[in-house]
Amino acid sequence: MKAYNINDFAALIGIDWADTKHDICEYPINTQKYHYCIIKSKPEAFHDWAMSLKQRYPNQQIAVACELKKGPLIYALAKYSHLTLFTINPSSVANYRKAFTPSNAKDDPSDALIQVEILTLHMDKLTVIEPESAAMRSLAQLVEYRRSLVQDSVDLSNKITATLKNYYPQALEWFKEKDTFIFCDFISKWPSLTKVKRVKKQTLLDFFNSHNSHYSQVNDARILSIKSAMPLTEDIGVIEPNQLLVEVLIAQYRVLLKGIESLDKAIKLAYKSHDDKVIFDSFPGAGPQLAPRLLVAFGSNRERYKDASELQKYAGIAPVIERSGKKMWTHWRYSCPTFLRQTFVEWAGFSIRYSFWAKAYYEQQKSKGKPHNSIIRSLAFKWIRILFRCWKTSMPYDESKYLEALKRRGSPLLKFAVNS
Incomplete structure (x- = not known):
């Protein structure tokens, strides 16, 4: 995934959306001034505004930040090639506002401005919305x-x-x-x-x-x-x-x-029309409901994630580790796409019935006194690495090859695999 900085754009824009109107903060890079406007929540208004940007900044890209990853606003803006869409977590905007507004006052133009400031200072940490194909x-x-x-x-x-x-x-x-x-x-x-x-x-x-x-x-x-x-x-x-x-x-x-x-x-x-169908059909327990969801979770862009850990964190499967002084603790990752996390967790639960090693892992962790939900999340964490490898190499999953790899490493799972 390409890394962006503010010099790649002619202007930075923050949009605070609402049902009937959208507040916009525009920051042209070469003027160092902020401009505010309001547009109606109508397709014609979106189009007129987007085309006016194209005329004012010819042959240049414009960075647009908003607190959404999908929905009418994203669908309306994604079709314009001169706009690069960045998504900002709503809690990030709220926390930023609290840090500099002790009264906790909120108004839409201020939120649009905050989005521009976050774009200016932390663009390298933000996710660019890169739409998949229409079929996906x-x-x-x-x-x-x-x-x-x-x-x-x-x-x-x-x-x-x-x-x-x-x-x-x-x-x-x-x-x-x-x-x-x-x-x-x-x-x-x-x-x-x-x-x-x-x-x-x-x-x-x-x-x-x-x-x-x-x-x-x-x-x-x-x-x-x-x-x-x-x-x-x-x-x-x-x-x-x-x-x-x-x-x-x-x-x-x-x-x-x-x-x-x-x-x-x-x-x-x-689902039948996707080339990667053969990969996700190969995973134990995926079936007609979960295999399409796993395909959607990964998408078709092989450059979307650098490694499995990026997806584990994005999906909320990787735990958050916090440290303070000599203390360290882990907790559930709260900010993540809920449906994506559900997909991995639900499928990991099903895989226990159909995968030899997944059943063995479940029994191993159960023998250690781990609760069911924690085991399933840990299993999902492990499965994502395997899924990622198969997806990246376009190779279907082969349980026998994985068991052979466990055998070569002398994995303690084999003991539970025999007994399960």
């Missing part, structure tokens, strides 16, 4: 949106479960998995125990078969349980409002499940 950016948004919808579905499932427990808990026993259309359709059709007990056995069998539930033992057990079930309560003051709420929640849940299904198809199609 599309996949990145798809996998993040899917993860968000999955979390929404979990929250909604918990609400449905809690509501059914109030008046109709038997339905939760008949369907162990809630994120299915058979569960949604069953509750929609028979939202109370009273209604389902009136139904004939053949009607229930037809329902189960129409939803591809063909296990006779499971279906017979459900029907037997339905016919013998005893109501939790017969109080209509409890049943009717809870039944109404469940019907509303189920309707929402079905829409979410269909949305996730649609995103899965789009992700599969988009």
Whole structure:
């Protein structure tokens, strides 16, 4: 990644964004003066402002700082080749303001000025936003949106479960998995125990078969349980409002499940077109959901990270070490892209089931009394180094080669690998 300094630019600009307008501080290098302006949060206003910069600074680059890495502002500015976008962590701006404004007063032009000052003094420490290809950016948004919808579905499932427990808990026993259309359709059709007990056995069998539930033992057990079930309560003051709420929640849940299904198809199609697919498919436990997320985590630009440690720190997987006097302590890295960290941590957890050495490492650390979450984070730290090597060399992962390397080094993991 290219290192920049202020002499590479004709002007430095800080933008403090808002929903309806953006405050801008412009610092032309050759004048030593600050100019302030406000532009509306509209595509036409963005374009007019960006093109005016191009006219005033012909054939020159302009450095623009903002507290975002994505979103409408970045999408609007990224298409202009004469703008180089730098991202500044919002907490850095807030801490800078506190250092020089004891009253803790905040106003937008001041924040834009602070961004320019940080650009002037610390440009070499800032990250330049270098957009990936359109295909990679599309996949990145798809996998993040899917993860968000999955979390929404979990929250909604918990609400449905809690509501059914109030008046109709038997339905939760008949369907162990809630994120299915058979569960949604069953509750929609028979939202109370009273209604389902009136139904004939053949009607229930037809329902189960129409939803591809063909296990006779499971279906017979459900029907037997339905016919013998005893109501939790017969109080209509409890049943009717809870039944109404469940019907509303189920309707929402079905829409979410269909949305996730649609995103899965789009992700599969988009992921298939990437050349690096073969690399990320090779990692144990990645699967159709996590392999695309791992691809997005690395991107296609092989010069994006100098080494694995840069990614470990950026993703928030590498711990922060602090020292004061004779004391030293480590803690969780707070400032990092949350979704990126989730990707590595979630996949590391899955890898234990599919990777021989990952399972051995987990057992080794567990024997030392380490808690589960700490082990998974440590495992993610180790995996990133392996992922980085495969990504950098464009070589798929080979578990047997890694185990051979452990054997050559006489790794103590081998003892746990044998026992696990």
